Amino acid sequence: MGHIEDRWYRTVTAPDGRTKREKTDRHGIGKRYRVRYIGPDGRERSQSFPDRGKRDAEAFLVSVESDKLRGAYVDPAAGRITFAEYAESWLRTRSFDESTRETTEIRVRRHLLPSFGNRQLAAIKPGHIREWDAALVGKLAPSTRSVLFAHLRTILGAAVDDERIPKNPCAARSVTQPRPVERRVVPWKPDDIAAIRAGLPERYRAVVDLGAGCGMRQGEVFGLAVDDTDLDAGWLHIQRQVKLVRHRLVFGLPKNNRDRRVPLPASVADVLRQHMKDHPPLTLTLPWENPASAEQVTAGLILTTTWRKAINRCWFDAKAWRPAVSAAGIVPSRSTGMHALRHFYASALLDAGESIKALASYLGHSDPGFTLRVYTHLMPASEERTRNAIDRLFRPDPADGPETA
Structure with a gap:
């Protein structure tokens, strides 16, 4: 004692x-x-x-x-380390892919360290977190505030695991994580897709077919190689993407670190055949995941620039995609990027009666529940089918018989 x-x-x-x-x-x-x-x-x-x-x-x-x-x-002295010191240690030891590490570092250093950096971990109380978030209202979007809160909660949660502090102040009942504004996905119409495709330089039009016809992400489209396609059997193997990490292009795994196979419609296969005939694929070598990595990967990319390089998403968005969107009569915004092609793909499959589980697999979602939450409002309404089914039971049509069954 x-x-x-x-x-x-x-x-x-x-x-x-x-x-x-x-x-x-x-x-x-x-x-x-x-x-x-x-x-x-x-x-x-x-x-x-x-x-x-x-x-x-x-x-x-x-x-x-x-x-x-x-x-x-928990040793009271362990919490005397400043948030800045612990956050830098957390960034060094946290397991990230390099693109995620880069964006996380920027958020932590730009938005968390100015407010909490000089405070000792043990001195951070729920009231400080409420004040910090309240000061961001009107300055940052709710979605951004929610991401920053998640970073703060994760860092302080790691401090609890490391026995620096006894409990996480972000978990206090008086602290509420900001909720992003939920916006319903409104898919483009086929005419919109066709107009945007027509507005792109001919060399890049196949990106629309792959995005809208196969549900591929932008980086996955840019990373698609000849060996990933089976044009005759009708399959794509999505196993890499082109990413921009610390201002350099690298190859990396698709989002969620999961490769997948996606059905390749014959119409998209025909577009790829013609594209590869007009613009032969190029064999390019890029670092894997980290620009500083000694590991290099070589792939015969289907889509490349006129300078015989992999496509940089920043350049493509500014010089090709946004001008094409504007030319189609659509006001460019955060919701009109290439990701909108995936929404079109999802709406088309749901309208055709495809299951949520299959759609989640084709889109590369790790959780079918996420797919359901995003796209449930696009599923065909069942109310009329329900009414007709019951009516046929209680008020059968006299004309129905073996001949009309």
Whole structure:
């Protein structure tokens, strides 16, 4: 058991056996009470409290001993590290692919460190988080605030795992994660798709067929190689994408680190055959995932630039995609990027009666529930089918018979 030491007074025993209290040399200097106890690792630790703080010292000692018994003890000194120091350590040791690492570093250093960087981990309270988020209202979109909150919660959660702090202030009941504004997906019409395709340079028109006809992401389209296609059997093997990491192009796994096979419609296969005839594929070598990596991957890319290079998404969006969208009479926005082609693909499959599970597999979603939440409003309405089914049972049509069955 630990004990509480009074550093301003000491108890002495007189020759006659009586005890009395005497002032020490430290009387009136510094904090009066010191709690001394043995940590789970066998080392002695202490915590000081001011004059008239004996009750707080006693409560602290009871809490420490109780936490030790429950296996929930956290050394108070461990939380004295600043948020900035711990966040930098977390960024170094967290397992990311390089593109995710880059964006996470930018968000943490731009939006979290200015507010929490100089605070000790143990000093961050739920009220600080509420104030921080409230200050961002109107400055950042709810979706961005939600992502930043998730980063903060993850970092402080890791601090709990590392026994730096006893609990995560982001998990307090008074703290609520910002909710992104839910916008329903409104798919483009076939005429919109055709207009955008016509507005693209001829060399890049196949991106529309692959996006709208196979549900591929932009980077997956740019990373598609000849060996990934089986034009006769009607399949695509999506196993890489072209990514932009620290301003350099690299090859990497598709999102969620999962490759997949997607049915290749004959119409899209015909487009690919003609494209490869007009623009022969190029064998290109890029680093794998990390620009600094020694691992290099070579692929015969189907879509490349006129400079015989892989396509940079930033260049493509600015010089080809957005001008084509504008020429089609659509106002460019965050919702009119190439990702809109995937929404068209999803709406077409759901309208044809494809299952959510199959659609999730073709889109490369790790969770079919996510696919359902995004696209459930696009599923064909069942109300009329329900009415007709019941009506046929209770009010059968006299004309129905073996001849009309």
